[in-house]
Amino acid sequence: MISSTSSPLTPLFRENVMHLVYLFFGFSLLMLVCGFLERICWTTATKRQTSRMSVLLFQSLIQRNMTYFDTNQTTQYNSKLFTNIEKIKNGIGFEFVMVIALITGMIFSIIICFILNWKLSLIMSCIIPIVVGISLMFAKFVAKETQEQLSTYSKAGQIAQEVFSSLRTVLSFNGSKLEQKQYDKELQINEWCTVRKDAAYGVLFAQGAAVSVFRLIDEVHDENLNEKEILEENISDENSISDINGDIEFDNVSFSYPSRENATALNNLKLTARANQTTALVGSSGCGKSTCVSLLLRYYEPSSGRIMIGGQSLTDYKIKPFRQHIGVVSQEPILFGISIYENIRFGKLNATREEIENAAEQANAHKFIMKLPNKYETLVGERGIQLSGGEKQRIALARALVKQPSILLLDEATSALDNVSERVVQEALDRACKNRTTIVIAHRLTTIKNADYIYVLDEGSVIEEGTHETLLAKDGGRYQTMVKMQQSENTFHRQESLMQMEKAAAEDEEQLLARVRLLSESEAIDINRYVAFGIAGAKLVSRLRSKAFACLLRQEVAYFDRPENSSGAICTQLSSNAAAIQDMAGARLGFICETLSLCFFGFVLGIFYSLELTIIIAIPFFIILIAAIMQIRLSSWLKTQSDLIYSEASTLAVEVITNMRTVKQLSMENEVLRQYSDMIDQVLGMSWKPDAVFATVSALYWAMDSFALGLLYWRALVLVENNELDMNDVVMISAFGMFAIEALKVVGMLGERIGSSFAAAHAFFDLFDRIPTIDNGSTKGQELTDFRGETEFNQVKFIYPSRPTVLVLNKLQLSIKSGQRIALVGASGCGKSTIVQLLERFYDVTNGQLAVDGVDIRKLNIQWLRSCLGVVSQEPVLFDLTIAENISYGLENIPMDEIVLAATKANIHEFIQQLPQGYDTKVGVKGSFLSGGEKQRIAIARVLIRRPKILLLDEATSAMDPYNERIVQETLDQAQTDDSSRTSIIIAHRLSTIRSCDLIYVLEMGRIVESGTHIELIQKGGIYYKMLNAQNNVQ
Structure with missing residues (x-):
């Protein structure tokens, strides 16, 4: 130029x-x-x-x-x-525009070069x-x-x-x-x-x-057509089913789960749930009870046979309006990380405020909700972590009741409630079951003795059927044996829930928003x-x-x-x-x-x-x-x-x-x-x-x-x-x-x-x-050489940081001696689980002191402390590892013999041996390939292998059938007595499981209001006595 x-x-x-x-x-x-x-x-x-x-x-x-x-x-x-x-x-994005511009420029440059000198350009091209x-x-x-x-x-x-x-x-x-x-x-x-x-x-x-x-996005399988139609149905379609109150009939239904095709879940099942009546399904873990519910909700289609309602095939109904006529309350309640109001509203999206509050009152949840600082707008946290088990269950129950369903499916709906709440909610459920077709899945047979008809299942087939009285009259029958077993143990049971067989998204997998490297701006680097x-x-x-x-x-x-x-x-x-x-x-x-x-x-x-x-x-x-x-x-x-x-x-x-x-x-x-x-x-x-x-x-x-x-x-x-x-x-x-x-x-x-x-x-x-207030990775602190497991809560006050206006523990005074078996009882939200979380040092006390063997818990090595504790919670959590790796989780170089021994004590060894890969079987994310009872027994084995000095049991046998519960309860009793110095803390709603405890503490609003042995508390005629009577009345 x-x-x-x-x-x-x-x-x-x-x-x-x-x-x-x-x-x-x-x-x-x-x-x-x-x-x-x-x-x-x-x-x-x-x-x-x-x-x-x-x-x-x-x-x-x-x-x-x-x-x-x-x-x-x-x-x-x-x-x-x-x-x-x-x-x-x-x-x-915009960098792609640059690529287009560069390519366009290159093309025009080539054209100009050929115009100016085609011979040289041809050589260069x-x-x-x-x-x-x-x-x-x-x-x-x-x-x-x-x-x-x-x-x-x-x-x-x-x-x-x-x-x-x-x-x-x-x-x-x-x-x-x-x-x-x-x-x-x-x-x-x-x-x-x-x-x-x-x-x-x-x-x-x-x-x-x-x-x-x-x-x-482009994949379209025929098997997904039923689910696709849900999104395509408009509001007018939702009301297209006016009545589905006919008899529910399983006609020679066979089914195997896709993830376990070699195992038959249902085998030519024939049963009928009469309209406007209550039908109960009972049996041991894995017998097919929850599978019936999954098929009825059309999560899956039967391998053979058919399911009919009022003589009409289930496949004739549109999925979304059909499910909107069904209310489900399962054993392990699923809540979403939003407000209580929104969680209940999910049962019926167009529900009014009055309907939501009425449903909460029916579920005995309204009172505790109104005591929360934000009431119905309180956030429940991820998976409802901010609430106790009983509180979550009552909100889930309210979510089912708000839609006023034609069909009600109850999967141990009151299992997580305290005695008072259980009685009130059971009465509400009894009222809700009237003029409704109800199917109840139960381990605790006392909850279904008033059912109109009962089916006993085993290996996917009906082996007995009749009313409570007729089945009880059959000498040597399976139902009679189950009832006698429960009466001899004097305990209620909560059944496993196969309805949780879903894969957990873990999600989160790699995660969101990954900003990866883009297009290269340079061409010769x-x-x-x-x-x-x-x-x-x-x-x-x-x-x-x-x-x-x-x-x-x-x-x-x-x-x-x-x-x-x-x-x-x-x-x-x-x-x-x-x-x-x-x-x-x-x-x-x-x-x-x-x-x-x-x-x-x-x-x-x-x-x-x-x-x-x-x-x-x-x-x-x-x-x-x-x-x-x-x-x-x-x-x-x-x-x-x-x-x-x-x-x-x-x-x-x-x-x-x-x-x-x-x-x-x-x-x-x-x-x-x-x-x-x-x-x-x-x-x-x-x-x-x-x-x-x-x-x-x-x-x-x-x-x-x-x-x-x-x-x-x-x-x-x-x-x-x-x-x-x-x-x-x-x-x-x-x-x-x-x-x-x-x-x-x-x-x-x-x-x-x-x-x-x-x-x-x-x-x-x-x-x-960021410096954590409790460093979970810290290696500092004392490690007691002669750990006895004596625990003392001295005027302890505690407030969850996420709920700063709610006093959970209020000047709690509690002393636990080495080798004692103590029980904590009380209504949901009274502070029982909080005590366990403070012992595990998930949180520190707000005021007062928590001491272990006379040493402030904050001065102890946190990892050493947790290694001395063994926790079996109400909702077991397993990891996407093998069964052996789950049992030995957190431990190093554990011999296989010890893993097998722990599994045997937890009554899970025989089941594991029947699996094709045995102890090398993957359990899936959160144990999704296993039933609730199977997950719980592996969780118990995981605790037993650690030989903990302090044993923390939170309804540890709640997900098992009567036979397995008795065996595992004996194992847990043995684990508590194997070491005379082992301290056991049992959290319980079912008072019959804690009669043999050395001391029982009754909690109310974060304080101990009664304490003593089972006999002493009955003689007092106080809160414990009333709770026991309420439970006996339910029984």
């Missing part, structure tokens, strides 16, 4: 230069407008498309039937919902097929590595989701080291995927992520730099994720009680924040370092040739720099805000997929889809203004090089005319200056990525700097 051989004094030369300057300014203005429109339109289209993909993918998941969830890993879905979608957005071939090979390789990377991140995310959704169990059994080791193992595998991919970095990065997403920075970036991200995982495991339990720290949100931090840093820590960081270095040397050389022209070049340079800084700060803010919403969406997705049976039973598919869609749309709406700013900044990037050239040539013309500058110097300065601007422009276009990385780094540093 400016030739050193041209005379700068020629008027024509000056005229040509000024004409060129005007063209540059005009082109700059055009690029400003076109760049803005291009960026805003493409970004908007990209976000709208990927948001729709995310909603469609979520919709495709909730359309699927239970067979799909039984045979597929639900832990992979969160990655497809968020991480893969984010990768697609990056792949088809020979290299085009080689470049295209190499690019396609790289693209294929990168896609493959991306899919492998997703798989390893998915497994790491599964571990994180499982750990943080079951954190209390992990901490109780000191499983943090094991989980950290497994998590790090998956991260190491991922490192080399990242390095290999960086070595072959290409513009088609997003392909690997897109494949798995579109495959899941040294492979060594890619590999070097790739290795450094991969190792940095692995260390960040590992350190974050370890830091999270060290945090106190109260940290996870906060809504913003749900397991879904936590896993988001581990994946998306690390991925955002990885986005800039790999090859891009090398590119940025190289570019900034070259800019610096370019300006040094420019100053050497002409300070004035260098200053001219610096003006647009610093405009771009300021715009880039503004973009970085804004994108950092946008990521922080959008991550909050994505965390809520992830939490919702995890809850829905984990509790898919409950979602389908309550016909919540449309409601949760609406909520999910609203959250995704909220992020979309939030980004309008930032996107406009980004588009403006991007337009500045495109326009600034032309503007800088115009400014440079205008001023250079003046300097050359005044003989202040040589033409050769102008050429050198313009070359170096334009390179600096171009380089900074490309770096500036990474501003959003840099901003996201800054936000992610800030989140990590906040986590790393």
Whole structure:
């Protein structure tokens, strides 16, 4: 454009230069407008498309039937919902426009070259097929590595989701080291995927992520048609069933679960539940009772035979309106991490406030709800963690009653309630059963003696049937034997619930919002730099994720009680924040370092040739720099805000997929889809203004090089005319200056990525700097050499940090001596479970002192303390490991003989031996491949193998049939007497299980109101005596 051989004094030369300057300014203005429109339109289209993909993918998941969830890993879905979608957005985003622009420019350049000199161009074009071939090979390789990377991140995310959704169990059994080791193992595998991919970095990065997403969206199986119609039914369809009160008939029904096809769950089952009558199903664990309910709710279809209602096949009914006529109350209540009001409303989405409160009153829940600070707007926490077992069960019961169902399915509905509440709720259920077809699944036979008809099941078939009286009259019959066994034990039973066979989404699998590395801006970069920075970036991200995982495991339990720290949100931090840093820590960081270095040397050389022209070049340079800084700060803010919403969406997705049976039973598919869609749309709406700013900044990037050239040539013309500058110097300065601007422009276009990385780094540093109030990983503190297990609560007051206005324990005075067997009884929410949590040091007392062997519990080594405790809770938590690994969880180098011995004591050894893989059988996420009773017995074996000094039992035998309960209860009794110095603390609602305890403490509103032996308390005629009478009246 400016030739050193041209005379700068020629008027024509000056005229040509000024004409060129005007063209540059005009082109700059055009690029400003076109760049803005291009960026805003493409970004908007990209976000709208990927948001729709995310909603469609979520919709495709909730359309699927239970067979799909039984045979597929639900832990992979969160990655497809968020991480893969984010990768697609990056792949088809604005950087893709740059690729199109570069390809278009290349094509036009080739055309011009052929016009100017076709012979030379033809020779040069020979290299085009080689470049295209190499690019396609790289693209294929990168896609493959991306899919492998997703798989390893998915497994790491599964571990994180499982750990943080079951954190209390992990901490109780000191499983943090094991989980950290497994998590790090998956991260190491991922490192080399990242390095290999960086070595072959290409513009088609997003392909690997897109494949798995579109495959899941596009998959349509015939078996999912029933579930798909749920979403397609409109409101008018919902009322299309006016009456389904006919007889329910199972006609020669056979069925096997897809995940256990070799095991027959039902075998030519024939039974009839008469309309407006109560029919009971009884039998041992695994006999097929809960399977009948699953088939009736159409989670599955029978392998053979048919199910009819009023003579009409079940398949003739539309699924959603049919399920809306059914109320289900299961043994293990499933609540969602929202308010109590919203949880009850899920039973009937259009329920009024009055209907919801009436349902709560019927379930004996209204009074305790009104005592809470926020009443019905109280958040229950993830899986209802903020409530006691009895409180959760009553809310679940209210959720079933609010819809006024035609068919009522009761699966030990009152099993978790205290005696007073049980009596009241049982009366409410008895009233609710009138004029309704009711099916009751029971182990506790006293609860169904008034049933109109009873079926006794064994191995999927009916072996006895009749009324309570006729079955009791059959000498030697199974029902009579079961009744006598319960009477001899004088105990009630809670049955196992196979309705929990769903796969838990763990989700969260790899997690949300993973901001992975994008398209490469450079076309000719040294492979060594890619590999070097790739290795450094991969190792940095692995260390960040590992350190974050370890830091999270060290945090106190109260940290996870906060809504913003749900397991879904936590896993988001581990994946998306690390991925955002990885986005800039790999090859891009090398590119940025190289570019900034070259800019610096370019300006040094420019100053050497002409300070004035260098200053001219610096003006647009610093405009771009300021715009880039503004973009970085804004994108950092946008990521922080959008991550909050994505965390809520992830939490919702995890809850829905984990509790898919409950979602389908309550016909919540449309409601949760609406909520999910609203959250995704909220992020979309939030980004309008930032996107406009980004588009403006991007337009500045495109326009600034032309503007800088115009400014440079205008001023250079003046300097050359005044003989202040040589033409050769102008050429050198313009070359170096334009390179600096171009380089900074490309770096500036990474501003959003840099901003996201800054936000992610800030989140990590906040986590790393946080000092937990109770350090679960601490190795400090005393380890008592002669631990006796004496425990004393001295004027203890306690308030949960998440409920600062509710006093849970109020000046509790409790002393437990070594070797004592003591029981804690009282109404739900009286503080029994809180005492156990304080003993495990999940929380510290608010006031007063908790001492063990005379030493303040806060002075003891926390891991040593927990190793001395053995906890069997009401709802057993198993991990996605083998049976042997679950039994020995938290322990190292345990001989197989000890594992077998513990399993034998827990009455689970024979069952394990019958499995094809024996002790190497995987139990599934949260033990989803096992029944409730089987899970509980493995949990008991897990405690027995530890030989704890203090045994904590929270309704440990509640999920077992009478025979197994008696055997295991004897085992637990033996475990308590094997070591005369072993202290046992038993939490119980069923008073018959604690008669032999040395001392019984009755709690009310966080205080001990009565204490003594069973006989002493009866003689007092106080609260305990009334509770016992209430239980006997129910019996």
